[in-house]
Every structure is written in structure tokens, then in C-alpha cells.
Amino acid sequence: MTSQASRSFSGPIFRDADILARIIQSYAQTKQLNKGKEVHAQLLRSGHPICTFLTNHLLNMYSKCGELDYALNLFGKMSQRNIVSWTAMITGYSQNLRISEALKAFSQLRFSGEKPTQFAFASVIKACLSLRSIELGRQMHCLALKFGFCCDIHVGTNLADLYSKCGVMVDACKFCEEMPCKDAVLWTAMIDGHAKNGDYGAALLALKSMMEDEILIDQHVLCSTLNACAALKAHDFGKCVHSGIVKFGFELHVVVGNALIDMYSKVGDMESASNVFGIVSDYRNIVSFTSLINGYVEMDQIEKAVNLFVYLRMQGIDPNEFTFSSLIKACANQAALEQGGQLHAQVVKFSYDGDPYVSSGLIDMYGKCGLLDHSIRVFNGMGNLTDISWNSLLSVFSQHGLGKEVVQTFDKMVLAGVKPNAITFVSLLIGCSHAGMVEEGLYYFNSMEKIYGVVPKEEHYSCVIDLLGRAGRLKEAEDFINSMPFEPNAFGWCSFLGACRTLGDKERGKIAAEKLMKLEPENSGAHVLLSNLYAKERKWEDVRSLRKMMRDGNMKKLPGYSWVDVGNKTHIFGVEDWSHPQKKEIYKRLDTLLDQIKEAGYVPYTDSIPFDMDDNEKEKFLHHHSERIAIAFALISMPPEKPVIVKKNIRVCVDCHSAIKYISKVVGRKIIVRDNSRFHHFIDGLCSCGDYW
Known part of the structure; x- marks a missing residue:
């Protein structure tokens, strides 16, 4: 280099300047700042004035190496500037995120009388994008039109990127259509813009157009497309993209591999996600692990998610906030308190307790596990309270x-x-x-x-139906339904039907059941609720007819299950469940409890039990409901100072609710029951719901 540089000071100026320019340009591209400075120093020592041509290359070199102050100093000493000099400074400011100075330099260029180049426009439009200023971007668009650069690929690509990233996809699409020549950068901007603005179908169509134009596809396009496939649950299209990835040789690229794992996980194809995870074994990182963990969580394969977390820790990889958020969500959904508590300790260890997503997940997890005080404690310990x-x-x-x-x-x-x-x-x-x-x-x-x-939205209207129905204001609920701008969803009709059943309103209940059956024909819940309503009214012929309809349609009532965590193990019980190894002790305690609560004033509520049982059979059936078996097991298995926490997959019945109130009183224990609707905290014969649920 030294000998080559020294020759620049003898011989024809143009030839030597051209050689030096190529040397400086190579140092700019490879970010070799010190070598670039050496060339600059030799030029200064030569005593000859540095021509504008070489100075422009030095400006570019200093800018690309992040030494903008050097570039600015050199620019200030130039005796003669041209459009390339101005463009180099504008580009340098924009690339180094000194946005206001880039815009100021562009204004000074205009005042100097020079005509901006397409490169100057491209750089200043990038500056507008950094500011997310669509107004300023539109002004630059107008200027570009005035100077005839709107069809230039550099200007056009940056304008399309600006509009798409600012969410103005109508303008971005219009601009893209008007471009006579589209390159990979422009298509990438469009695909990414559609995906980030939620129009995933348009993103996939843009990819098809790009392929029809035979534009070379890169990793960025593939990642954006896979994100769109994930959002649309477009499994088949995603598999086609995967084939292209293998064809183009991107399968072992970690970013693309991670996008594939994420796509397959979100469409529920965990086998393919796991296969890709295995293929990128030499390159996978915390993103790879977290994508797969999140997939297992979404598919309720919690054990696999936890095992993968343990494996990543064994590999010496530190979890991030997204890893913790996924696992905490899993514990919340399963009400897995022990695992949730252990994860909380890990969160504190890795200093993610200040992250709003992780902390919010902990609030939700403790709440769903019944530990309200813990949720409040986590919330009060948060510094930055977000929505x-x-x-x-x-x-x-x-x-x-x-x-x-x-x-x-x-x-x-x-x-x-x-x-x-x-x-x-x-x-x-x-x-x-x-x-x-x-x-x-x-x-x-x-x-x-x-x-x-x-x-x-629909869910808010449904909540109001539930609000009025629970309060027994069925006429108001009916009027509200009739005034809605759309038909209620399944939750709305189910709430209304439940209220009709409670109040014994057969006519309104029948209408609600018919609406619910149309929305969810496979859901047996509507038939069961209507059957219960008929049973309450002692309309046994109607009950029999409904049950026959369910049998003929191969509909099965969702069985009730209750589960309780004891000793790091979840114990699940069904109605009249005799399968537990400790069944003798459980039913002995259950019978003792029945005697105790009867003595305390408990009277079985048997009105909704099928008519083909006598009173003793009805009472026995109620006595062996799953939540009571779970409570009896917890009482013989847990220390007396711990509250009993039982989870149930369906709504707790009226009789069990009454019985558990008495149980909490006679045993002197707090009993928390989470059904599919809400939590009930039973203490000393009272429930937190005030018998309103």
C-alpha cells in the first residue's frame, strides 16, 4: 500500500488520483479507518492541495467508519465543493443517525444552488424514516418528483420503505406499482411492510410477484414471508417456502432457521419445528430455543417446554425475557404454582423482574393459581407500570x-x-x-x-349480556341483544341461556339455546344448559327428548374434572372417581365431612339431578362430585396451615358451592376453587362471591 500510495505524488494527477480513490474506497468498504488515515496523512505531507475528487472519497471513508467529526472538519476546509461532496455528508449523517444534521445539510445543498442527486434523496428519505416523519417524507417525495427521480430505483425503494414502515401501505403499494423496474430491496420493503402492518395475505402475494419477476430472494424476504405464514396459519404455503429455503441454501442460516421454527410452532406443526431445530443444532441460539418452547406452550405440551428449558440451561445458554414470558404463561394456564414459583426465582436471578412483560406474566400466573396477594406484591414491586x-x-x-x-x-x-x-x-x-x-x-x-x-367489540357486548343476565334482568338483556349492531357471539348467548336456566325462563332459554346451537353445533353445552332448565321446571319429557337428541347426534357432555397439586404432583379426580391409590382414606374423610357439614346445617340441593334417581342416589351422586373428592384428598395430604387450592374445568354446581362453604367452616381451612368462570375463596362458611356467580 505504501509504495502504491507514494507513487500518487509523481506522474499524471488523474491516473494517481484514480488509484488513490480506489484504495480509499476499499478502506471505506472494509472499515479500515487507520489505514485510511495513513493515506490522508501522506496526502497532507506531500504539500500538494488535495483535489475535490479525492476529498470526496475521504469524506465517504470517514463517514462510513463513523468518524463524522473528521468528515465535517474536512468538509469545512474544502475550497471547492460539488454535489458529490454534499451527498457524501448527507449520506454520512443519515447512516450515523445524526438525523437533524442530515436534513440541515440537505437544505444547505439546496441553498448552494446544487441540484440534489438520487443518492442525496435516498439518504434524506432514510433520515425521514428514522424520524418516522411521514409529513417530511411526503415533502421529499414531491421534491424527488420535481427533479425527476421518482422512478429511480434508489429513491423509489426508500420511499416505498418509508411509506410501508410508517403504516401508509396504500401509498407504498401505489408507488411500487408505478415503479418500472423493481429490485430485491423494493420487494423486501413491500413484503416486510405488509407483514408488519398485519396484511399477511398481501405479503404472500408480494412474494409471488417477486418470484414471477425472477428477483433473487434473500434471507430478509424469507424471514418476513415466514412471519406472514405464521400469522395466517398458512401451513402449506410455509412448507413451500421451506422448500425454497432448502433450494437456495439458506436452511443452515440461523436467522432463517429460527423463522422456520417459529412458523412451524405457530401453525401447530411441532414435529417439523423440532426437525428444523435439530438441523440448525450447530447454529441455534436463545431465539431458536424460545421459539420452540413457545410452540410447545401454545400446544399445551408443557412438559416438553419445561424439559427444553432445562436443556438450554445445561447447554450454558441464558434465557431471555421472551423465554420466561412463554414458560410463565404455561404455568398460568395450568395453574402450576410450584413450577411458576421456581421460574420466578430464575427471573430474579437473571434480573428480568423489571421487564413489564415478564412481571405482568407473573401477576397473571399467581392470580390464576389463586394467590391474589402474590399478584399484588409483584405489581407493587414494578417500577415502570405499563398498560x-x-x-x-x-x-x-x-x-x-x-x-x-x-x-x-x-x-x-x-x-x-x-x-x-x-x-x-x-x-x-x-x-x-x-x-x-x-x-x-x-x-x-x-x-x-x-x-x-x-x-x-363483540366481547364487550357479551359482557353486558352477562352483566344483566346474572342480575336477573332478562328483559333488559333481551332488549340489549335486540339493539346490538351485530348478533351476539357464543359467549353472549351462553351467558343469556345460563341466566334463563337460573331464573327458569324456558321461552327465552329455548331461543338462546337455538342460537347457540347454530353458532356451535358440536358444543354440547347448550343442550346441557337447556336440559337443566327443563329439569328445574320438572319438564321431564323435554329433558328426555333433549337427551335423545344428544345421543342421536353422538354428543357427549363434557365430563367434570378437578385437580389439586400436592408434593410437586398434580392429582386429577372425576365424578365418583375410584382410581386413586389412596381411595380408602379419601372416601373415609369424605364421609366424615358429610356428617360434619350436615350437623352444621348443610341440606343437599337435588333439584337439577336427573329424575330417574331416588333422593338417596341423588345425594350420593352430589357427594361424589370431583371437587369434593379433590378437597378431601387435599385435607389428608397437605399441612393444615396451607390453603386448599382446587381447579375445576366446568362451573361449580350450586350444591357443591353450598357444601364447600360448610366444609371451610367445620375444618377451619381456607379453600380456593377455580372453576371455568372465576375463583371462589371459601373462609369460615362464607364465599368471596357472596353467592353471586
Whole structure:
């Protein structure tokens, strides 16, 4: 290099300048700042003025190496600048994220009388993108049109990227269509823009157009396309993209491999996700592990998710906040308190307890495990309270039927300057519904759009149906349904049918059941609820007819199960379940409990039991419901100071609710039952729901 550089000071100026320019350009491309400085120093020592041509290359070299102050100093000393000099500075500022200086330099270029080049426009449009300023970008678009550069591939690509990343996909698409020549960068911008703006179908169509134009596909296009496939659950299209990945030789590229694992996981093809995970074994990172873990979590394969977490720790890989969020979500869904507590300890160890997503997951997990105090403690320990944090706590309070606490928390959220969203109002309305706070619930529903700018959706309307139905205001609920801008969803009709069953309104109940059966013909719940309504009214012929209809349609009632965690193991019980190894001890305790609660005043409620049983059989059937068996097992297996926490997959029946109140009183234990609707905290003969659920 030295001998080559020294020749630049003898011989024809143009030839030597051209050689030096190529040397400086190579140092700029390879970021060899010190070698570039050596060439600059030799030029200065030569005593000859450095021509504009070489100075421009030095400006570019310093800019690309991140030494903008050197470039600015050199630019200031130039006796003669040209458009290349200005463009080099604008590009340098833009590349180094000194956005305001890039825009200022572009303005100075205009004032100098020079005509901007397509490269200057491309750089200043990138600066507008960094600012996410669509207004400024439109101004640059107009200027580019004026100077005739809109069809230039560099300017066009950056404009399309600006519009797509700012969410103005209509303009981006229009611009893309008008471009006479499209390259890989432009198509990548369009595919990525469609995917990030939620129009995943358009992203896949853009890929097809790109392939029809025979444009070379790179890893960025493939990753964006796989993200779109994941969002659309487009398994077949994703497999076609996978074939292309193998064909183009990208399968072992870690970023593409991770996108494949994520796509297969999100479409539920865990076998393919696991296969790709194995193929990239030499390159996989925490993203690879987390994508697969999240897939197992979404498919309820919790044991595999936990085992994979243990394996990644054995490999010396540190989990990140997304890893913890997925696993904590799994523990929340399974109400796996022991594993959730262990994960909490790991979260603290790796200092992710300050992450809003992880902490919000912990709030949700403890809430779903019945430990309300733990949820509140995690929330109070958070420094940065986001809308996710507030919504998590609101959801926990609503799950536990604590309407007043939901309202108080909502008020604090608003006072803290956090804007409520659609999720916020679902929790708020559910909380009011489960606490019988009808007027408050109606007020918040009516204020959603007027005060907070949140347009009510199907789920909010369904919550109001539930709110009115639970309060026994069936006529108001019916009028509300008739005034809705759309038909209620399955939850809305199910809530209305449940209220009709409770109040014995056969006519309205029949209408609700018919609507529900149309929406979910395979769901036996509507038939069961209507059957219970007929049974309550002692319409046994109607009950018999419904049951025949269910048998003829091969419909089976969802069996009730209850489970309780004891000694790091989950014990599951069904109705009249005789399979547990400790069945003798369990049923002995169960019989003792029945004697105790009867003495305390318990009277079995047998009205909804099928008519073809006598009173003793009905009482025995109720006595052997799954939640009572689980409670009896917990009482003989757990230390007396620990609360009994039982989870149930269907709604707790009226008789069991009454019996558990008496059990909590006679044994002096707190009993927490989570059914498919909410939590019940039984203490000293009372329930937190106040018999309103």
C-alpha cells in the first residue's frame, strides 16, 4: 500500500488520483479507518492541495467508519465543493443517525444552488424514516418528483420503505406499482411492510410477484414471508417456502432457521419445528430455543417446554425475557404454582423482574393459581407500570370476582395517565358482572367510546349480556341483544341461556339455546344448559327428548374434572372417581365431612339431578362430585396451615358451592376453587362471591 500510495505524488494527477480513490474506497468498504488515515496523512505531507475528487472519497471513508467529526472538519476546509461532496455528508449523517444534521445539510445543498442527486434523496428519505416523519417524507417525495427521480430505483425503494414502515401501505403499494423496474430491496420493503402492518395475505402475494419477476430472494424476504405464514396459519404455503429455503441454501442460516421454527410452532406443526431445530443444532441460539418452547406452550405440551428449558440451561445458554414470558404463561394456564414459583426465582436471578412483560406474566400466573396477594406484591414491586401491567392486575381481580377492587384499580390506572384499551374494559365489565355491580358496569360500557375512545367489540357486548343476565334482568338483556349492531357471539348467548336456566325462563332459554346451537353445533353445552332448565321446571319429557337428541347426534357432555397439586404432583379426580391409590382414606374423610357439614346445617340441593334417581342416589351422586373428592384428598395430604387450592374445568354446581362453604367452616381451612368462570375463596362458611356467580 505504501509504495502504491507514494507513487500518487509523481506522474499524471488523474491516473494517481484514480488509484488513490480506489484504495480509499476499499478502506471505506472494509472499515479500515487507520489505514485510511495513513493515506490522508501522506496526502497532507506531500504539500500538494488535495483535489475535490479525492476529498470526496475521504469524506465517504470517514463517514462510513463513523468518524463524522473528521468528515465535517474536512468538509469545512474544502475550497471547492460539488454535489458529490454534499451527498457524501448527507449520506454520512443519515447512516450515523445524526438525523437533524442530515436534513440541515440537505437544505444547505439546496441553498448552494446544487441540484440534489438520487443518492442525496435516498439518504434524506432514510433520515425521514428514522424520524418516522411521514409529513417530511411526503415533502421529499414531491421534491424527488420535481427533479425527476421518482422512478429511480434508489429513491423509489426508500420511499416505498418509508411509506410501508410508517403504516401508509396504500401509498407504498401505489408507488411500487408505478415503479418500472423493481429490485430485491423494493420487494423486501413491500413484503416486510405488509407483514408488519398485519396484511399477511398481501405479503404472500408480494412474494409471488417477486418470484414471477425472477428477483433473487434473500434471507430478509424469507424471514418476513415466514412471519406472514405464521400469522395466517398458512401451513402449506410455509412448507413451500421451506422448500425454497432448502433450494437456495439458506436452511443452515440461523436467522432463517429460527423463522422456520417459529412458523412451524405457530401453525401447530411441532414435529417439523423440532426437525428444523435439530438441523440448525450447530447454529441455534436463545431465539431458536424460545421459539420452540413457545410452540410447545401454545400446544399445551408443557412438559416438553419445561424439559427444553432445562436443556438450554445445561447447554450454558441464558434465557431471555421472551423465554420466561412463554414458560410463565404455561404455568398460568395450568395453574402450576410450584413450577411458576421456581421460574420466578430464575427471573430474579437473571434480573428480568423489571421487564413489564415478564412481571405482568407473573401477576397473571399467581392470580390464576389463586394467590391474589402474590399478584399484588409483584405489581407493587414494578417500577415502570405499563398498560400491560395494569391490565394484568385488572384481569386477576376480575377472575376473583372482586368488582370493587377492579373499579378502584381502573381509577388509579387512569389517574396515572395510562390509557385504557379494549382489554381493560373486558376485565372491568367482567369484574362488575361477577360482583353484581350492574349500574357501574353499564356506565363503563357507555363511556368506552365517549370518554376513552375505545369502540366496543363483540366481547364487550357479551359482557353486558352477562352483566344483566346474572342480575336477573332478562328483559333488559333481551332488549340489549335486540339493539346490538351485530348478533351476539357464543359467549353472549351462553351467558343469556345460563341466566334463563337460573331464573327458569324456558321461552327465552329455548331461543338462546337455538342460537347457540347454530353458532356451535358440536358444543354440547347448550343442550346441557337447556336440559337443566327443563329439569328445574320438572319438564321431564323435554329433558328426555333433549337427551335423545344428544345421543342421536353422538354428543357427549363434557365430563367434570378437578385437580389439586400436592408434593410437586398434580392429582386429577372425576365424578365418583375410584382410581386413586389412596381411595380408602379419601372416601373415609369424605364421609366424615358429610356428617360434619350436615350437623352444621348443610341440606343437599337435588333439584337439577336427573329424575330417574331416588333422593338417596341423588345425594350420593352430589357427594361424589370431583371437587369434593379433590378437597378431601387435599385435607389428608397437605399441612393444615396451607390453603386448599382446587381447579375445576366446568362451573361449580350450586350444591357443591353450598357444601364447600360448610366444609371451610367445620375444618377451619381456607379453600380456593377455580372453576371455568372465576375463583371462589371459601373462609369460615362464607364465599368471596357472596353467592353471586
